[in-house]
Amino acid sequence: MSPAQDRPAPGAAFSADVEDYFQAEALRAHCPREAWASAEDRTEASTDRLLEILASRAIRGTFFILGWTASRHPGLVRRIAAAGHEVASHGSDHELIYRQSPDAFRDDVRRARRLLQDLSGQEVIGYRAPSYTIVARTRWALPILAEEGYRYDSSIFPIARRRYGIPGAPRMPHRIALAGGGTIAEFPLPTVRFGPVNVPLTGGAYLRLLPWRYQLWAVRRRIGAGSPFVLNVHPWELDPDQPRFPVGWRTRWTHYHNLDRAEARLKALLGEGTFGTLAEVLGRLGLLTDPAGTGPIDVGR
């Protein structure tokens, strides 16, 4: 790939949460953590598929990799880094933050960061929480992230949902003042504002679930306005042949609906604009600071 300086400045960020199909929170009752090691492992095939799609478009994005996955697939982490993508952290064990104590959370994000740095050779500065669970009652997690060496978070979804969301949170990338001093950059998940309500724009399950014409309209509008957003996918969403669990109607909808359409939709959206890593876009916006928090830094990857 060409050096960073030869590429156009990315208007939007691309990210993937690297985990397997059985690790989604909605499937916990059917595949609890103790069963993960014996589930059919499809991580490498689906993530390699995503890497191919990005390579064919010369797109570099941010891969928020689960520590549990990285420890079982060290070669995959190295391939992601070698392809020029940003390696970031999805924590170690995919436990929702409000089910962890602050000490357990610190240990989880510390272990993930160390492992990912060792495997990738990159400094890991980005974090995304399992199921976007930085919510009003888990804001205590943000200063811990900063103390552990993370320089940005991308976990806050400014919507109201059963498991996640801070409906009144800023919708655009910004810096958050931390209790106890300092700040951390935040790249929120993307929304569209309709009157008093924020509605998801695309990405994750919403890439499959929201009406396609709406997503295309919203993405084009956002790109046309030069307004940065992050497009997020899970590699397992590009794997329509994954084993299916006998789930109830709600999970059948959120986890399995339109799995056979996700890849075509992703490719279409990637053709709508220029995409880069979250660190690149935050850097371009002047929102990333050096570890001491003294000012913007250059991010060349």
Ligand SMILES: [Zn+2]
């Ligand atoms: Zn996840």
